[in-house]
Amino acid sequence: MRLEIMNAKLPLQNDTDRYHLIAEDGKWIQISKQNTLWSASFLTSSEQANATQVRRIDAGNRIVLPGLVDGHVHLDKAHTLAIAGNESGTLMEAIQNYREQAPGISKENVKQRMKRTVLDSAAFGTTAMRTHLDFFTADDGTVAKRTIEAALEVKKEVQDIMDLQLYIMSDPVTLDDSFKGLLQEGLAAGIDGIGGAPHLSLDFQASVRALFEFSEKTGKPLDLHSDETDDPSVNTVSMIATEVLNRGMEHQVTVGHLCSLSAMDQAKADQTMHVIKDAGIHVMTLPGANMYLQGRSDRGLIRRGVTRVKELHELGVNVAVASDNIQDPFHPFGQGDLLEIARLSTYAAHMNSESDRLNTLAMITEHPAKALGYHSGTYGFSEGAPANCVVTNNETVSGLLADLSPDRLVIRSGRLLSKTKRSVHWFDASDCHVHSDDEHTKN
Numbered sequence: 001m002r003l004e005i006m007n008a009k010l011p012l013q014n015d016t017d018r019y020h021l022i023a024e025d026g027k028w029i030q031i032s033k034q035n036t037l038w039s040a041s042f043l044t045s046s047e048q049a050n051a052t053q054v055r056r057i058d059a060g061n062r063i064v065l066p067g068l069v070d071g072h073v074h075l076d077k078a079h080t081l082a083i084a085g086n087e088s089g090t091l092m093e094a095i096q097n098y099r100e101q102a103p104g105i106s107k108e109n110v111k112q113r114m115k116r117t118v119l120d121s122a123a124f125g126t127t128a129m130r131t132h133l134d135f136f137t138a139d140d141g142t143v144a145k146r147t148i149e150a151a152l153e154v155k156k157e158v159q160d161i162m163d164l165q166l167y168i169m170s171d172p173v174t175l176d177d178s179f180k181g182l183l184q185e186g187l188a189a190g191i192d193g194i195g196g197a198p199h200l201s202l203d204f205q206a207s208v209r210a211l212f213e214f215s216e217k218t219g220k221p222l223d224l225h226s227d228e229t230d231d232p233s234v235n236t237v238s239m240i241a242t243e244v245l246n247r248g249m250e251h252q253v254t255v256g257h258l259c260s261l262s263a264m265d266q267a268k269a270d271q272t273m274h275v276i277k278d279a280g281i282h283v284m285t286l287p288g289a290n291m292y293l294q295g296r297s298d299r300g301l302i303r304r305g306v307t308r309v310k311e312l313h314e315l316g317v318n319v320a321v322a323s324d325n326i327q328d329p330f331h332p333f334g335q336g337d338l339l340e341i342a343r344l345s346t347y348a349a350h351m352n353s354e355s356d357r358l359n360t361l362a363m364i365t366e367h368p369a370k371a372l373g374y375h376s377g378t379y380g381f382s383e384g385a386p387a388n389c390v391v392t393n394n395e396t397v398s399g400l401l402a403d404l405s406p407d408r409l410v411i412r413s414g415r416l417l418s419k420t421k422r423s424v425h426w427f428d429a430s431d432c433h434v435h436s437d438d439e440h441t442k443n
């Protein structure tokens with residue numbers, strides 16, 4: 001099967017040329033510049049239906065992005081807002097309410113919500129995700145085992161739609177042998193990496209050390225929630241960076257949040273950001289959940305809780321932006337659309353110049369891809385990489401972020417995965433009735 005996309009704008013390559021992309025057997029075999037916009041004689045739709053060997057898509061001068069990468073989500077918690085609310089809007093209430101409800105959630109329910117979120121995200125153009133998984137420890141292990149089994153099954157069931165990485169969140173210093181065994185079994189069965197939130201541990205220093213020891217012992221990478229608090233005295237990321245440097249694990253560790261970094265005074269923040277840079281730590285900023293959960297005790301000027309995105313970027317740190325929580329007690333909104341999250345980061349981190357806006361697109365594509373371990377041979381518009389991309393409905397980066405049009409074609413492994421077309425029907429004014437709907441079709 002051959003796929004051709006012509007008249008494509010690739011703003012992450014450059015903003016002036018048009019491109020002709022060719023994929024065969026699921027991989028890009030040619031990425032070439034066009035001198036002019038082509039008015040090629042495309043196949044009619046009836047011809048295309050009969051052409052089983054070639055599919056041609058005219059991007060019509062619109063922006064085509066490589067497959068979007070959502071580098072930090074919680075699929076097991078997604079769409080649980082109805083069963084676990086959050087009246088105060090604080091992180092602590094979110095954790096407590098979810099913990100209370102978790103034992104009552106069936107494995108099938110976990111799977112169904114995970115799959116729904118994967119499909120929603122895929123239709124918006126996401127082709128790779130890393131999900132963190134809750135590791136419930138207030139019972140005999142039944143709930144944690146259920147989550148691990150559900151996630152492993154979902155990963156397999158959606159493998160043709162989404163590259164899914166699974167990370168279990170734990171605090172090794174609090175685990176007894178049976179839970180340690182459960183964790184080991186999960187990793188042996190296909191869990192991809194080790195997560196955690198050491199700043200929430202009763203002994204955060206011991207927790208950080210234990211997480212690194214566990215990573216070295218199992219050979220599984222680390223992606224840690226870090227310093228999700230407004231308290232500027234909390235600085236576990238510096239300890240994480242020190243462990244990275246001492247163990248020679250540069251460029252292998254990812255952290256999410258870094259809210260307290262934004263609350264620190266400038267001198268302390270500069271020092272912290274330099275050590276993050278030296279350790280080659282990848283950073284995930286999560287503006288949806290941060291702006292929702294942080295600053296809850298502030299009066300007057302309310303802090304956003306979002307980390308120092310521009311300063312980290314200017315220092316050369318790899319910064320990505322991700323969905324985090326979707327319609328759960330930690331964040332009641334979100335639908336898996338990374339363009340929406342990219343736009344949120346332009347507000348949250350003042351990414352307003354032209355190059356900033358371009359950078360927000362890199363923060364949902366190339367930057368998270370790097371954190372998730374992809375490289376030019378396995379990601380993006382390079383020959384030999386999987387032919388994953390999203391054809392958008394806009395010709396400019398500003399227009400893309402302004403419209404958030406759901407009208408997108410999503411290509412995965414060189415085949416058309418989904419086509420979303422918003423249709424608005426206007427009726428007679430006398431009807432005073434407007435109807436619109438989104439149509440998702442899967443091929």
Ligand SMILES: [Zn+2]
Nearest residue numbers: 132225256324
């Ligand atoms: Zn998270």
